[in-house]
Amino acid sequence: xxxxxxxxxxxxxxxxxxxxxxxxxxxxxxxxxxxxxxxxxxxxxxxxxxxxxxxxxxxxxxxxxxxxxxxxxxxxxxxxxxxxxxxxxxxxxxxxxxxxxxxxxxxxxxxxxxxxxxxxxxxxxxxxxxxxxxxxxxxxxxxxxxxxxxxxxxxxxxxxxxxxxxxxxxxxxxxxxxxxxxxxxxxxxxxxxxxxxxxxxxxxxxxxxxxxxxxxxx
Amino acid sequence: xxxxxxxxxxxxxxxxxxxxxxxxxxxxxxxxxxxxxxxxxxxxxxxxxxxxxxxxxxxxxxxxxxxxxxxxxxxxxxxxxxxxxxxxxxxxxxxxxxxxxxxxxxxxxxxxxxxxxxxxxxxxxxxxxxxxxxxxxxxxxxxxxxxxxxxxxxxxxxxxxxxxxxxxxxxxxxxxxxxxxxxxxxxxxxxxxxxxxxxxxxxxxxxxxxxxxxxxxxxxxx
Amino acid sequence: xxxxxxxxxxxxxxxxxxxxxxxxxxxxxxxxxxxxxxxxxxxxxxxxxxxxxxxxxxxxxxxxxxxxxxxxxxxxxxxxxxxxxxxxxxxxxxxxxxxxxxxxxxxxxxxxxxxxxxxxxxxxxxxxxxxxxxxxxxxxxxxxxxxxxxxxxxxxxxxxxxxxxxxxxxxxxxxxxxxxxxxxxxxxxxxxxxxxxxxxxxxxxxxxxxxxxxxxxxxxxxxxxxxxxxxxxxxxxxxxxxxxxxxxxxxxxxxxxxxxxxxxxxxxxxxxxxxxxxxxxxxxxxxxxxxxxxxx
Numbered sequence: 001x002x003x004x005x006x007x008x009x010x011x012x013x014x015x016x017x018x019x020x021x022x023x024x025x026x027x028x029x030x031x032x033x034x035x036x037x038x039x040x041x042x043x044x045x046x047x048x049x050x051x052x053x054x055x056x057x058x059x060x061x062x063x064x065x066x067x068x069x070x071x072x073x074x075x076x077x078x079x080x081x082x083x084x085x086x087x088x089x090x091x092x093x094x095x096x097x098x099x100x101x102x103x104x105x106x107x108x109x110x111x112x113x114x115x116x117x118x119x120x121x122x123x124x125x126x127x128x129x130x131x132x133x134x135x136x137x138x139x140x141x142x143x144x145x146x147x148x149x150x151x152x153x154x155x156x157x158x159x160x161x162x163x164x165x166x167x168x169x170x171x172x173x174x175x176x177x178x179x180x181x182x183x184x185x186x187x188x189x190x191x192x193x194x195x196x197x198x199x200x201x202x203x204x205x206x207x208x209x210x211x212x213x214x215x216x217x218x
Numbered sequence: 219x220x221x222x223x224x225x226x227x228x229x230x231x232x233x234x235x236x237x238x239x240x241x242x243x244x245x246x247x248x249x250x251x252x253x254x255x256x257x258x259x260x261x262x263x264x265x266x267x268x269x270x271x272x273x274x275x276x277x278x279x280x281x282x283x284x285x286x287x288x289x290x291x292x293x294x295x296x297x298x299x300x301x302x303x304x305x306x307x308x309x310x311x312x313x314x315x316x317x318x319x320x321x322x323x324x325x326x327x328x329x330x331x332x333x334x335x336x337x338x339x340x341x342x343x344x345x346x347x348x349x350x351x352x353x354x355x356x357x358x359x360x361x362x363x364x365x366x367x368x369x370x371x372x373x374x375x376x377x378x379x380x381x382x383x384x385x386x387x388x389x390x391x392x393x394x395x396x397x398x399x400x401x402x403x404x405x406x407x408x409x410x411x412x413x414x415x416x417x418x419x420x421x422x423x424x425x426x427x428x429x430x431x432x433x434x435x436x437x438x439x440x
Numbered sequence: 441x442x443x444x445x446x447x448x449x450x451x452x453x454x455x456x457x458x459x460x461x462x463x464x465x466x467x468x469x470x471x472x473x474x475x476x477x478x479x480x481x482x483x484x485x486x487x488x489x490x491x492x493x494x495x496x497x498x499x500x501x502x503x504x505x506x507x508x509x510x511x512x513x514x515x516x517x518x519x520x521x522x523x524x525x526x527x528x529x530x531x532x533x534x535x536x537x538x539x540x541x542x543x544x545x546x547x548x549x550x551x552x553x554x555x556x557x558x559x560x561x562x563x564x565x566x567x568x569x570x571x572x573x574x575x576x577x578x579x580x581x582x583x584x585x586x587x588x589x590x591x592x593x594x595x596x597x598x599x600x601x602x603x604x605x606x607x608x609x610x611x612x613x614x615x616x617x618x619x620x621x622x623x624x625x626x627x628x629x630x631x632x633x634x635x636x637x638x639x640x641x642x643x644x645x646x647x648x649x650x651x652x653x654x655x656x657x658x659x660x661x662x663x664x665x666x667x668x669x670x671x672x673x674x675x676x677x678x679x680x681x682x683x684x685x686x687x688x689x690x691x692x693x694x695x696x697x698x699x700x701x702x703x704x705x706x707x708x709x710x711x712x713x714x715x716x717x718x719x720x721x722x723x724x725x726x727x728x729x730x731x732x733x734x735x736x
Contacts, residue, residue: 024453025454028449029454032449032450072521072522072523073522073523074522078522083523084506084508084523116313118273119311122271122273122300122304123304123324123368123371124324124328126327129327137314165476167508183485183628183629184485184628184650185647185650185651
């Protein structure tokens, strides 16, 4: 059974790698976007916020399919040759978790905004410096949002399956393996993998939260 | 009294989100010395202070800072003027970290030398808790730290919203003394309060009474 | 606006990640040819394909074979979109469609086995050992009378298409009947549902054998008849740029070595092989059967 353990290990590491990349990508545009949304209190920004809130429930298969058609050789971005690669899954997952990140960060920052922003500005901060202050004061809620996004990416199936192809040794992740083992009738293996997935997300959540609590306090 | 070293509110009106006007027809000039804004809760003191300290833009009227109409000026001019002004909230927000971090903040973002922190801390009586984390402080200590933070970079105009809140008698006197000291040195300090504060009459520039968003009376002392 | 500065940093980060990944992919792809093969989940789930790819890689270490397992319809559609280099399927009528469209070509039959009609051990419709079409007629009768049910995959897979053909040949249409359960899912799910309802269903032999220990209510009732033959074919894809390598893989599958692997696969696990290699039958006969099936 040695080969099996090695394979499961490889799949687990791959899953973490893909979902981490997805989370980093998503953070890089979600934070600035959230800051912009927080700083404007008009009707447009409220509409955009509601829009992202609604997108949270986007079914993964729908997103997977849309991305598939885009990245397919017959599609507009086919020339990139991204289909059936781990990067494609990362991209898909990063799009998937963006609404969660934007929603949580924006609503969290709105509470902080008035206090922190005004205080920083009145003490002489430029808008850039005030944004930094806002980010620093909101570290705990940022962490919470990032964790939520990461866990969502970790446990999703539709995007990874459709856009990754569940290719052995290449784009197979925990969720897609569970699905495959299910169709093969290996229920016990499927459940073990499910437990691994759960343990992963729980461990990471606890680890990062305990880091966050030491620094942050309110 | 130099007439170009002042902030003037000219026919200022303000409302939040198209609701009723919280401030109506405010005409007030603030120059060196202590300006007291007196009025009951809900009279518009905080809003007035925020407008005068250049945090809020009036719906109608002008805010003139040392000769320049503030909200009509360019962004860079506004940033420059704002740096001369500070506003301390009624319930001030302290950044996460230590007392030292907070008091040093205005100096750090300006790139100033940090040696002043120790002096100002001593002035306000918080030198012993410089290394304490802010979440361990009592309300009174928080108030003192917020005030120290506001004064450390020697702003020209200081706006204080209920500056003596949460302070015991000893610290109340201390803060009153500090305010008077800076007022004598030429700083314009505006204190909004519902309490009766006994500032030294020589340091007071004027007392404005506000009620229901309108200034009902101004007593000039100088 | 300060956030614009952050946005710029964001784009830089995204760009960096993208460039790094593309560079990584570029460097690793130089050394190897990647052959993408779309196939069906039931075929892939048997494990035969990984086994064939393993042997193939020994002879051709610079070719990486990647399998994407979906439904028959989807597998052929991917060929149409140009996302794969090879298709391994077992749905002759669909294959004919795509052949006529010019999407696929160069088909070779490489294996076959039989679909089976499974049903409750008590066999209320009395179909054991009957001719397949006769069996379907009896199931329909029994269904109408209320003492039998049938579960359909309803997902346009090879199995589903064969099931529909059986109904057609029997001159019957069960769609919409209360005893006809369409679940739109894969073979394993279909069998589980049939087990729950003690119902009849059509299955490929591979999946049934794999699950038989769990299917306590079911047994194989009909397993003979040309119309139940399940023919596996490999096709080249017109839009593929790896024609040369795809041909190599197909040639391997139909070679003596490949056929040997196919003929012995499954013996250990189930006591009997899951497939018959194409070489073991009269190829002309097979082709004829294929044509029959392709006509629907």
